[in-house]
Amino acid sequence: MRLKQLNASRAIAILVMFAVVQVSLQIAFAQGPQFIARLTSTRGNQPILVNGLSASTGASIVTGAIIETGADQTAEINLGSFGTLELAPNTQLRLDYDQNGNTKVTLIRGCVILRSKKNAESEIVTEQGSAAKNDKKKNSVLDVCFLNGQATVNQSAAASAISGVKGQATGASGLSGGAIAGVLAAAGGAVFVTVLASRDNSTFRANPSPSGP
């Protein structure tokens, strides 16, 4: 009799455990494992457009998003373990991806570099059809421009377009120490005056955070 009761208790415990596991699994699947891409950087932290809305570094980019950069903007999107996508200025595209590492970039205009890791499947298409596809067996880089209805594939055109605008940002870094000293000497007097005037709360405050609304 006791043995029967013990067996029944075990059976109930196993059933309860099974039910708990089932519910947990359902909740886990309801939450995803939905991969979501991330906007990792934009040139000078300037926002770009995602689905026509302003988006800055750290923004989430869901599959099917229309992404657009302005005339002097670049952007980089992290596709997790599948790779990255870099956009040159004046680029508009649609980004589709899934959990299995299939990435499709529909390039409407502009230039992109799609870096794919091994086992990920990547393709860049234009209105004229497929422009470039990766080799799944190894890491790959697809460099595609689609300008004035003409596609340029793997000729480093996108890399040039991106590095060109990035170069503008750091172009002044080559100034000599003398040049810097000249600028500083000219600004020196003003600095002393403005420093005294600008020692405001925003600069030297202990904590700029609001403690209330």
Add this chain to the structure above:
Amino acid sequence: MQNPSLYGSKPAPRLVLSLATALVFVFIFWIAGKAGLSRFLGKYASITGSLGVADRVVGLTPADPESHRVRAAVLRELKQLPQAAAELELALSLRPRDDSLWLQLGILREELEDASGALIAFNESVRLAPYYALPRWQRGNLLLRQGRFGEAFADLRHAAASNPDYVPTLIDLSWGISNGDLQLAEAYAQITTSQMRLAFAEFLARQGKGREAVEQFALAGTVSNQARQELVRHLISVNAFKEAFQIWGTNKIAATGDQGTRVYDGGFEGPLSFDESSFGWRVFRGSQSVTLAADSSRRQSGSKSLLIEFSGDSNPDTPLLSQVILVKPSTRYQLNFSARTQEIVTGGLPLVVVSDSSGSRKRLAESPALAQESTDWQVVSFDFQTDPETEAITLSIQRKNCTTSPCPIFGSLWLDSFSIEDLH
């Protein structure tokens, strides 16, 4: 007479006091100058992305967290992410209660694939600035990417409540995460206020979900005329004409009992507006040499007519005036209007064109070219048949193409009494 011993002892303390004061001032100037120079170089380093200058900034003011923040920003720009994170941590050791530094550290850590470290940094940022939108927005995005949708949307909603600029993106993300499931998207975004409801309606309109947009609009309660016009514009842009008319005509239909197929203000009795983008008369600012004005001295019906005066070059392809009219598919209609002309001289006479408002904008019919001179009002009528897919037509007043270019036009044209009849 003064005591010489006392008189002689005064200059020494004065000199000491003056020297001490001067030294204090020099010291203050030195400290302030160093701080100012550091800030100046910091700005220079940020603009140019020069690590050398950023290093000098830190060298000048090593105890200033701002110096380390600048160097971290430069390192990040140079893609030296671990070093940038370390520099930010140094800045935070000097100013641990700065929410913005924690926020930047969180972003950097996520870039370094350190999601848990990023979450710790975002948590700290939110703790220090609980009423700021950005820390919550960034944390919400991180949680979203971790699949923790409940917590993520709680943060995103909180951020959007603090800063309504985030509302459209919150809706966009809800829609994307729910794969276009209306109920789920609404649950994620928790559309509660009238403004959010309106933003959701606009979003749905842009997605081509006309019926759903109208439903959301109805739930929004009282909305401004501008918001109504904006929604109508979105709906028209996705060819949701019926829904757009439903919203545009909420008041007008009630007042006139109108069912849609009619020329709105066919007698030009109301004012014309350059901002019209719905179902009223749309006026184009194509040319300086064409002027449009209401004329109460010459009218065929009502109290006014529309006077168009031509005084030089204008593009014949550009419509001068147009109106979108809701119609039934596969139906025959007759368009009527009255025109009067005076001393029109041109190679491309005015005419009225009817075309499909959607798709290929196929031209369905056009009136004969208007006469160069008419002493009285001429009533013009012509028939057209809508296609099986046609939901709306565009009625436009334009010109016949010239054989040569440019194609100037001079003279006056009066228009009045536009109407449309269903012939079935």
